[in-house]
Amino acid sequence: MKKYLLALTLLFTLLLTSLPLLAVIETYEFDNTAQEQMYYQVINQLRCPKCQNQTIADSDAPLSKDLRYIVYQKVMAGESEAQIFSYMQQRYGDFVLYEPPVKPANYFIWFAPIFVFLIIIIALVVKVGRRKVINDEQNES
Amino acid sequence: MNKKLLITIIPALIFLVMVVFFWFSLNSGEDKSELPSTLIGKPVPAFELASLHNPEKVLTNADLPKMPFLLNVWATWCVSCFVEHPYLVKFANQVHVPIVGMNYKDTRKDALAYLDKGGDPYVFSVADDQGTFGIDLGVFGAPETFIVDEKGIIHQRYVGVIDDRVWNTVILPKLKELNADLRLKQDATKNDAVTGD
Numbered sequence: 001m002k003k004y005l006l007a008l009t010l011l012f013t014l015l016l017t018s019l020p021l022l023a024v025i026e027t028y029e030f031d032n033t034a035q036e037q038m039y040y041q042v043i044n045q046l047r048c049p050k051c052q053n054q055t056i057a058d059s060d061a062p063l064s065k066d067l068r069y070i071v072y073q074k075v076m077a078g079e080s081e082a083q084i085f086s087y088m089q090q091r092y093g094d095f096v097l098y099e100p101p102v103k104p105a106n107y108f109i110w111f112a113p114i115f116v117f118l119i120i121i122i123a124l125v126v127k128v129g130r131r132k133v134i135n136d137e138q139n140e141s
Numbered sequence: 142m143n144k145k146l147l148i149t150i151i152p153a154l155i156f157l158v159m160v161v162f163f164w165f166s167l168n169s170g171e172d173k174s175e176l177p178s179t180l181i182g183k184p185v186p187a188f189e190l191a192s193l194h195n196p197e198k199v200l201t202n203a204d205l206p207k208m209p210f211l212l213n214v215w216a217t218w219c220v221s222c223f224v225e226h227p228y229l230v231k232f233a234n235q236v237h238v239p240i241v242g243m244n245y246k247d248t249r250k251d252a253l254a255y256l257d258k259g260g261d262p263y264v265f266s267v268a269d270d271q272g273t274f275g276i277d278l279g280v281f282g283a284p285e286t287f288i289v290d291e292k293g294i295i296h297q298r299y300v301g302v303i304d305d306r307v308w309n310t311v312i313l314p315k316l317k318e319l320n321a322d323l324r325l326k327q328d329a330t331k332n333d334a335v336t337g338d
Contacts, residue, residue: 049176049279049281050281050282062246063272063281066272066276067276070276089179090179091179091276091277091278091279092176092179092279092281093176093177093178093179093279095176126148
């Protein structure tokens with residue numbers, strides 16, 4: 001009896017945790033898998049202008065739905081990824097791209113992490129390099 | 142000794158720089174969620190949409206006013222637009238600057254009822270029921286207001302409710318710059334005088 005109860009609880013938990021996966025609702029028909037793959041690749045690289053920390057694939061904002069539809073239409077019309085990205089960029093700016101172009105205005109977001117990493121490395125080298133190596137034998141004596 | 146001093150001072154310095162940086166970012170009054178419009182200095186995107194009041198009539202860029210005007214994106218489902226609406230009615234009654242309405246992803250019936258009830262500040266409204274013109278304008282949240290000059294070039298976009306403060310500090314100065322007709326309409330009462338000074 002207890003086992004069944006446990007199984008039931010587990011099943012229920014699984015059901016609950018899988019619900020968020022149903023967030024994006026509409027399904028589109030594609031002629032081939034290449035188109036479908038491209039569609040999902042593109043919507044996973046565009047940021048929702050309304051909700052800012054979600055891709056348009058993640059977001060259920062009405063605007064994201066409209067943008068997904070535009071991406072779908074453009075994929076079906078045979079446009080390239082670059083064309084779709086530039087269409088979005090013209091309207092919403094670099095912001096919509098999850099991988100913004102490397103240009104002076106964006107240098108900070110591109111290079112700040114590398115810069116911080118370098119500082120850490122230098123600090124480590126300086127710190128560790130200065131430490132004296134102590135032999136175990138010497139310690140014991 | 143010198144090195145030791147440096148190592149003690151550098152983190153403190155970095156900390157100070159960050160404090161200054163964050164202090165100014167916090168106090169700039171700038172809304173970080175507001176995206177810069179990519180359309181500044183560019184013409185209003187081409188559109189061909191039905192008039193809200195007269196669905197048979199198709200309106201295009203050629204119908205835009207030939208003087209500096211405001212292009213206001215609104216919808217009945219938009220709560221902030223509801224807050225903004227009385228202000229727009231007031232401003233439209235005060236100055237000769239036309240306000241063009243862009244009814245964004247709305248139903249005609251609701252939109253017309255809304256204007257009937259709250260007053261219609263717009264010289265005309267276009268119905269963008271599909272939201273395509275909105276996407277061309279880079280609209281991400283109504284209400285949004287574009288300040289456009291007599292040649293149809295966009296000079297500024299304001300995202301959010303235009304109230305008295307925004308009107309005086311953001312909209313009016315820009316309109317002055319564009320030499321818009323800011324003389325008060327005759328029926329505007331003196332109490333409601335809108336001057337940026």
